[in-house]
Amino acid sequence: MTLSFGEIIALILFCVGFYGLLARRNIIRTIISLGIIQVAIILFFLAINFESTMIPPIGVSDPSMVADPLPQALMITAIVIGVSVTAVALTMFISLYHRYGSTNWMKVKKKRRDES
Amino acid sequence: MMPLFLIVLFPIIMALFIYLSFNRLPKISMFMMQLIVLAMAVYFFIYTKENGTVIHVLGYYDQGIGIALKSDNIASVLVLLNAFLFTCMILFNYHKPYMNRLFLFLFVILQGLMNGIFLANDMFTIYVLIELSTIVVSVLIMFKKDSQSIYDGMLYLLTNIVSMTLFLLGIAYMYKIFGSLDLDIIGQRMSLIENPRALILPYSLIITSIGLKSALMPLFSWLPRAHGTPSAPSIVSAILSGLYVKGGLYLFIRFQAIFSEQLDTTHIFLILGFMTAVIGFLFALSQTDIKLILAYSTVSQIGLIIFGLSLNHDYSYWGSIYHIVNHAIFKSVLFLTAGMIIETYETRDIRQITGVFKRMPFVSIITFMAILGITGAPLFNGSISKYLIQSDTSSRDLLEYGLILINLGTIMIFVKYGSMFRGDSHVKTAPVRLNQKLAILILGGFCLAGGIFGVQFIKLLFNINISVSLDGYVRKAIVYMISLIIGWFFYTYLYSKIGLFKKIREIELTFNQICFSIVLFFAGMFSYLLYII
Numbered sequence: 195m196t197l198s199f200g201e202i203i204a205l206i207l208f209c210v211g212f213y214g215l216l217a218r219r220n221i222i223r224t225i226i227s228l229g230i231i232q233v234a235i236i237l238f239f240l241a242i243n244f245e246s247t248m249i250p251p252i253g254v255s256d257p258s259m260v261a262d263p264l265p266q267a268l269m270i271t272a273i274v275i276g277v278s279v280t281a282v283a284l285t286m287f288i289s290l291y292h293r294y295g296s297t298n299w300m301k302v303k304k305k306r307r308d309e310s
Numbered sequence: 311m312m313p314l315f316l317i318v319l320f321p322i323i324m325a326l327f328i329y330l331s332f333n334r335l336p337k338i339s340m341f342m343m344q345l346i347v348l349a350m351a352v353y354f355f356i357y358t359k360e361n362g363t364v365i366h367v368l369g370y371y372d373q374g375i376g377i378a379l380k381s382d383n384i385a386s387v388l389v390l391l392n393a394f395l396f397t398c399m400i401l402f403n404y405h406k407p408y409m410n411r412l413f414l415f416l417f418v419i420l421q422g423l424m425n426g427i428f429l430a431n432d433m434f435t436i437y438v439l440i441e442l443s444t445i446v447v448s449v450l451i452m453f454k455k456d457s458q459s460i461y462d463g464m465l466y467l468l469t470n471i472v473s474m475t476l477f478l479l480g481i482a483y484m485y486k487i488f489g490s491l492d493l494d495i496i497g498q499r500m501s502l503i504e505n506p507r508a509l510i511l512p513y514s515l516i517i518t519s520i521g522l523k524s525a526l527m528p529l530f531s532w533l534p535r536a537h538g539t540p541s542a543p544s545i546v547s548a549i550l551s552g553l554y555v556k557g558g559l560y561l562f563i564r565f566q567a568i569f570s571e572q573l574d575t576t577h578i579f580l581i582l583g584f585m586t587a588v589i590g591f592l593f594a595l596s597q598t599d600i601k602l603i604l605a606y607s608t609v610s611q612i613g614l615i616i617f618g619l620s621l622n623h624d625y626s627y628w629g630s631i632y633h634i635v636n637h638a639i640f641k642s643v644l645f646l647t648a649g650m651i652i653e654t655y656e657t658r659d660i661r662q663i664t665g666v667f668k669r670m671p672f673v674s675i676i677t678f679m680a681i682l683g684i685t686g687a688p689l690f691n692g693s694i695s696k697y698l699i700q701s702d703t704s705s706r707d708l709l710e711y712g713l714i715l716i717n718l719g720t721i722m723i724f725v726k727y728g729s730m731f732r733g734d735s736h737v738k739t740a741p742v743r744l745n746q747k748l749a750i751l752i753l754g755g756f757c758l759a760g761g762i763f764g765v766q767f768i769k770l771l772f773n774i775n776i777s778v779s780l781d782g783y784v785r786k787a788i789v790y791m792i793s794l795i796i797g798w799f800f801y802t803y804l805y806s807k808i809g810l811f812k813k814i815r816e817i818e819l820t821f822n823q824i825c826f827s828i829v830l831f832f833a834g835m836f837s838y839l840l841y842i843i
């Protein structure tokens with residue numbers, strides 16, 4: 195399976211995002227890393243079977259020249275989901291911060307354990 | 311024929327309608343609506359049973375272009391089970407003060423989304439529905455807004471979103487390879503793939519996220535957090551543990567069915583299922599919080615189901631699917647009664663609860679029925695499904711011993727769980743409310759009926775004829791009695807001397823460690839597949 199330039203960039207971004215999830219203990223950075231991963235996946239979808247000579251699927255045109263419209267339609271939904279998920283995560287983080295006063299996963303976990 | 315999407319959309323739209331129209335009686339209208347959903351589920355079940363698999367494409371496009379909903383004999387049973395359990399849950403919680411419009415709104419929406427997950431035949435639709443239900447579930451977990459449940463809800467949300475990003479990348483790869491997202495079309499085109507190595511990467515990505523959803527071995531640490539969180543309403547715990555986690559298992563069944571033609575992974579899942587079951591019961595034994603005991607026992611049962619599904623035999627396959635149904639019923643009974651016990655005693659610590667039988671006799675009897683079901687006692691529903699799972703292993707000794715060990719673990723958990731029923735109590739408690747009594751009586755009754763009429767139930771639900779031989783069943787009953795005695799001896803004499811359990815209780819992964827376990831699972835699955843193919 196060969197990968198196009200866009201797909202390679204997307205996979206690199208995906209790995210960058212995952213590195214953020216693995217190595218950063220800050221909750222805000224976790225949410226930002228999730229944002230990076232979402233962008234990477236959107237780029238990957240759009241880069242599937244894409245060539246630079248393709249035109250947007252609008253109006254009457256030669257079907258063989260048109261970029262695949264399905265991933266584009268799907269990615270609009272994925273963007274909406276990404277935004278709402280980020281919003282929910284941030285909202286939850288605000289109330290978490292009010293309770294525990296920390297942005298660090300380790301400290302929050304320790305405080306949660308001391309409570310029970 | 312009513313269109314299939316109604317069963318997905320009707321609860322959601324009605325929930326929204328009841329939430330927005332400033333109705334004075336949200337509970338009664340929601341309950342009526344729930345009865346309609348139950349009737350619809352029964353209708354779809356009967357229709358599917360008579361006419362075979364129903365496929366309905368939204369917008370009347372060809373399949374593969376529009377979003378397809380598919381109701382086959384497993385999906386229709388799960389939808390029916392879903393409607394039935396939600397009806398019981400709303401009945402059970404009818405009098406609770408926190409059952410306000412917002413709670414009912416979220417709770418009923420979850421039902422619609424789960425119906426969607428069971429019926430959707432399109433990978434992107436599955437992704438959207440799971441992502442939405444993750445948000446709804448995390449809000450439900452932290453509904454009472456106490457600080458522990460906020461942490462648990464947050465952890466649940468982020469872990470599941472991370473796993474779903476892997477799923478989305480996986481379906482991007484699938485689209486790149488197959489040019490379609492429809493599961494049926496992918497299934498048809500699967501035989502055209504010349505080089506199965508091309509499928510390894512998408513398969514590992516998808517199966518990692520499904521593994522997390524269904525709480526497989528290294529990925530289960532979110533489950534007890536979410537299902538056993540101290541302040542979550544007991545009906546939410548019951549639905550999550552009884553049914554929601556089965557969404558993951560159902561996806562496991564569907565995706566395994568598609569990929570099995572090219573990638574044979576039954577061996578690795580046999581091992582993973584076994585390890586999940588064993589580690590699940592070790593964790594459950596070490597807990598002292600009764601909700602956490604039940605949550606970890608779910609992990610153990612899921613391991614058993616995955617094990618049964620990977621045995622590659624008809625009887626064990628249908629036995630596992632019947633066990634999914636059974637587990638949903640007895641685990642919801644256990645969570646509901648645990649919630650009532652916690653309310654009465656105002657503690658979750660099993661060491662401080664004694665004399666439940668004296669204080670709450672009715673609740674105790676129903677709990678015993680569920681315990682007999684989950685441990686596979688003869689005449690109860692668990693015994694039939696466990697018998698079927700085991701029926702193929704008689705020729706393969708090691709597997710049979712494995713299953714006996716798993717069941718022994720389950721028995722030990724519930725010997726421990728049952729210890730709180732002993733003892734004396736002089737406090738008089740108020741009698742159980744009628745609606746709660748009715749709800750747990752119906753569910754508990756199904757534990758017994760599912761055992762006595764097990765063969766007929768399987769015929770009715772899945773159109774499969776099975777036969778349960780008397781000697782095999784008696785032999786299993788003897789094994790059960792022996793394991794019960796061993797379990798009892800172990801708990802009374804050995805349990806307190808083993809220090810290991812205390813150490814296990816302290817184990818708790820942080821978010822970064824959970825992410826690490828996801829990467830580990832993915833890397834392990836990826837390299838294993840590269841090695842064998």
